[in-house]
Amino acid sequence: MNITTLGEPRFASPQQHTVSDQARVPLHLVRDPDAPPPKELLFERAGPRAKLFFDPASTCAGIVTCGGLCPGLNNVIRSLFLELYYGYGVKDVLGFRDGYQGLDPTRGREPFVLTPEFVHDIHENGGTVLGTSRGPVDVGAAVDNLIRRGVNILFTIGGDGTQRGGNELFQEAQRRGHSLAVVGIPKTIDNDVAFVSRTFGYLTAVEEAAKALRCAHTEAHSVQNGIALVKLMGRDAGFIAAGATIASQDVNFTLVPEVPLRLDGENGFLAALKQRILNRAHALIAVAEGAGQELLAASDAERDASGNVKLRDIGPFLRERIESYFKAEGIPVTLRYIDPSYLIRSVPADAEDSILCDFFARNAVHAAMAGKTGLVIGLLHDMFIHVPIELLVSQRKRLDLNGPTWRAVLAATGQKLIEVPDYGKNQDSAA
Numbered sequence: 001m002n003i004t005t006l007g008e009p010r011f012a013s014p015q016q017h018t019v020s021d022q023a024r025v026p027l028h029l030v031r032d033p034d035a036p037p038p039k040e041l042l043f044e045r046a047g048p049r050a051k052l053f054f055d056p057a058s059t060c061a062g063i064v065t066c067g068g069l070c071p072g073l074n075n076v077i078r079s080l081f082l083e084l085y086y087g088y089g090v091k092d093v094l095g096f097r098d099g100y101q102g103l104d105p106t107r108g109r110e111p112f113v114l115t116p117e118f119v120h121d122i123h124e125n126g127g128t129v130l131g132t133s134r135g136p137v138d139v140g141a142a143v144d145n146l147i148r149r150g151v152n153i154l155f156t157i158g159g160d161g162t163q164r165g166g167n168e169l170f171q172e173a174q175r176r177g178h179s180l181a182v183v184g185i186p187k188t189i190d191n192d193v194a195f196v197s198r199t200f201g202y203l204t205a206v207e208e209a210a211k212a213l214r215c216a217h218t219e220a221h222s223v224q225n226g227i228a229l230v231k232l233m234g235r236d237a238g239f240i241a242a243g244a245t246i247a248s249q250d251v252n253f254t255l256v257p258e259v260p261l262r263l264d265g266e267n268g269f270l271a272a273l274k275q276r277i278l279n280r281a282h283a284l285i286a287v288a289e290g291a292g293q294e295l296l297a298a299s300d301a302e303r304d305a306s307g308n309v310k311l312r313d314i315g316p317f318l319r320e321r322i323e324s325y326f327k328a329e330g331i332p333v334t335l336r337y338i339d340p341s342y343l344i345r346s347v348p349a350d351a352e353d354s355i356l357c358d359f360f361a362r363n364a365v366h367a368a369m370a371g372k373t374g375l376v377i378g379l380l381h382d383m384f385i386h387v388p389i390e391l392l393v394s395q396r397k398r399l400d401l402n403g404p405t406w407r408a409v410l411a412a413t414g415q416k417l418i419e420v421p422d423y424g425k426n427q428d429s430a431a
Helices: 073-088 099-103 139-149 160-175 202-221 239-248 269-280 314-329 341-345 351-369 404-413
Strands: 024-026 042-045 060-065 092-095 153-158 181-186 226-232 253-255 282-288 334-338 375-380 383-388
Touching: 060 073, 060 099, 060 139, 073 092, 073 153, 073 351, 099 139, 099 160, 139 160, 153 160, 153 351, 160 181, 181 351, 202 226, 202 239, 202 282, 202 334, 202 341, 202 351, 226 239, 226 314, 226 341, 239 253, 239 282, 239 404, 253 269, 253 404, 269 282, 269 314, 282 314, 314 334, 351 375, 351 383
Parallel strands: 060 092, 060 153, 153 181, 181 375, 226 282, 226 334, 253 282
Antiparallel strands: 024 042, 042 383, 375 383
16 A cells, blocks of 8 residues: 655654555455455555655644543553654654644634643643544634644544545645645544554553453342343444453353344343343443444544444333333343443553553654555554545444454353344454
C-alpha cells in the first residue's frame, strides 16, 4: 500500500536507527493451502526515516482528540509531545480543545500551547486533557485556522469518523497548496478497527469489565435464583464482552452483535436461561450494547453527531423480557442489572495499554516528520504499519465466530450454538 507524501524529504533525521520506505509487512502470515489465495496487501512499515520533510526548527504541530473517551488518550497526547519536543526538536505544539470543534475559531476555544510542564503527569488520569466532542467540522474554516497558525502537522486521535475528517482536512489543505501532514491514531475502546490487531484502551476496558463481572457474579450467586445482567460496550463488535468473559470465567451467557439473538422458542436464549436457573440457581449474563438490535427495530434515520446509527438500549429491554418470562413461568428470580460502560472507558490506562499508547504516538510522529500524510498508524503481527485512511475506514473488524476468541467464549460459558441460526457465516472483515 503506497502512502501519500508531501514531497521529497530534505533534512537529516536526528534518529539513530531508521526504517527503509521499502520495508513491508504482509496482511497474512499464515495461509490455508486449501483456501483460495487471499488478496495480498503489503503495508509500509512504520518507524523513523533517515530523511525528514519538515525542518524541526520551523515546524508547528497540532493534536486533537475526538469522539468518546477511551483509556490512554492522555498517554498518547503526552508521548506525541515528548517525541516531537525531545526526539525531533519541535518546540511549537498546540493542543486543540474539544475535538474538531476546536479547529473552528468561531466555535472552539483557544488551543493549549503544550509544554513539558503541561504534559508532565497527564498520563496518570483518565479522559483527555484536551477535551473532546462528536461531529464534523467546517473543513474550510478549520484549514484556514491551521494555515493562519502555521500548523504543518495534525495528529487526529479518534475513530472512523475522526479519520475521515482528517483525510478531508488533508485534501483541502492540498488544494490550497499548504503542506499539511495528517496522521491518525486509531482510538476505539471496542477494538474494531481494521488492520489494527489491538487498539489502545481495549485491554484496560477488558480488565475493568472483568471486575464488574466478578462483582455481578457475587450478586447473582448470593441469592436463590439470582440473575446478573451486565451490559458492556461494543456497538458493532463484541470484543470487550468476549475478552471479559474469558478473563472472568464466571459468565454463563455472552451475547454479542455478531450472533443474532433468538429469545423465544425451545432453542432460544430464555429457555436456556431457565434451564440454567433450574440446574444451578444463579446465572451471569454479559451483553454487548450492540447485541440484539434486530429485536429492537432501530431506525437508520436516527444518528448521533458522529453519524453513527443510534442503538436501542438492549439492557433494559433484555431485563424486562427476562423478568416477564420467569414471571409467566412461575419461577421467582432476583435480577440485578448493571451498566458500568462509562466507568470502564474513563479510567487511566493500565501498564500494557500505556506501552501501546507510547508506541502508537511515537510512530505517528515518525511518519509525520517524514512528510507522510493521509494515513493511520496500524498494528499487524506486533509490527506498526502505515494504513491509508481510505482503506482503514472502508471496513471494520468483527469477531470471527470460527476463531479462537469466540471458541474460548463458548468453552468458558458452556453456552450452546443452538441459538445461532447462521453460525459460521460471520467472519472478521479485516485483520
